[in-house]
Amino acid sequence: MRRPPKPGHSNGNGDAPAALENGDAPSPVTDNPGKRLTTGAKDAPADLVGWVDERMGATSFLTAMLMRKVPKGTNWFYTLGSATLFAFVVQAITGVFLAMYYTPSPVEAYASITHLTNDVFLGEFVRGMHKWGASVMVILVFVHMARTFFFGAYKYPRELNWVIGVVLLILTMVMGFTGYLLPFDQRSYWATIVGVNINGTGPIVGPYLSDFLRAGPEFGATTLSRFYAIHMLLVPGAIIAMIGAHLYLVVKMGTTAPPWMRADLKPKDARREPVEAIADGSANGASENGNAS
């Protein structure tokens, strides 16, 4: 990687002052114009990366994030979080393009969905990715959560990341709930009626929550656009912020080894004492038990 010369050093080779004094001394690179062009072209990508990196200093951050050490025993189960992130990115990209054809009005929503599904080039495919991707994301979130639970990866000092993960789970379910209404067919309409009414059964605040979701006492003119705004603006923003915090903590804390790996213990220490021996020796201290047997 070629770096721009620092002030006071004309080309960073150390012999710069001499070269300057010699004036027109031919350099091995620059004497042939054709060779100079090819060498310059080869260096261009590295130059660009170097130019950006010198001004962002991102390399050290990316190295720390991507090249970080992981525990022995790390396996395919540890890719479930990345898989969920990938599913979210797919939802975000396809969602942006679906929004180009969708009309969130009770009168036109269904027609715009049938138009984008049946008439628009690859519309069925893009909508299918969004629709099935939603289920994939929910499934992956739960499998990722199960992995964290069964591997004990939620324990100290990673409890906060578990809490953030639960918030992400709830936000994902909110995405599923609000997105389900948008096709505005019979199934999504009645499923939303039922879902809003389930929200309403919470004591004291439930009835007001229902009114908030519907923008009134009945499914009304702005209910659909309200769901649409929550679905494509409010919750995605919150999810992106939460994913940022989630990943920050993953990098900061590192990942856990699987429960069957005891890499932190030397073979001698890993030997299990009988439970009775530990219980009996509670008054005499652990060292005595360690020396016994």
Place this chain on the structure above:
Amino acid sequence: MKPVGYFEGESMTRRRVFTLAGGALGGLAGAGIILPALGFAVAPIFDQPEEDWQPVGPLDDFVPETYVPRVITIVQGIGEAGKTTVYVRRGSTDLGEDPDSYVAISTRCAHLGCPVRFVQAAGNFICPCHGGVYGFQGEVIGGPPVRPLDRFQTRVTDDLVEIGPRYSVTSQLEPVRARDPGEFTGGVWEYLYPPRPSTAAPPSS
């Protein structure tokens, strides 16, 4: 060591005063943006409903023995999604009702809001979603619903039956303010599921 600008007897440093003042100003500016936006989003909760009466047919269309389905519009301007079916009949003396009154039963199931259907042969309202069953007056006789079917206020104008605002009833069929499906009525439930400002006052029973 005393901070720069310290004088004897001061209780707050200059730096602390400016930190607090800066935080307070920033908080005020933030609240000035967030609070109106939040109020804008939750405003519909406090909207008072307009009373809307719709004619559904002449008096002779309705008899005390059975229900006649009629379609009314409860939300204007959103097409089919704003319409709902109501079942209308004349008051029955056998059931202790005023024979000159009209009963309009909402098709919105009191369980979770699916559309119920009046089954003539059984004389019952039946919900397709979760198996709720209601008797002739809308009282619960089976399944998960938590209260009888809602009703609409009725009146007669120029020999036409008119349908007005929705109201809910208790298990004793006493009118209360309209509640959403899934919410109990009567007794302590009137406080656990408080009446919303967006609903109309119930008719005096």
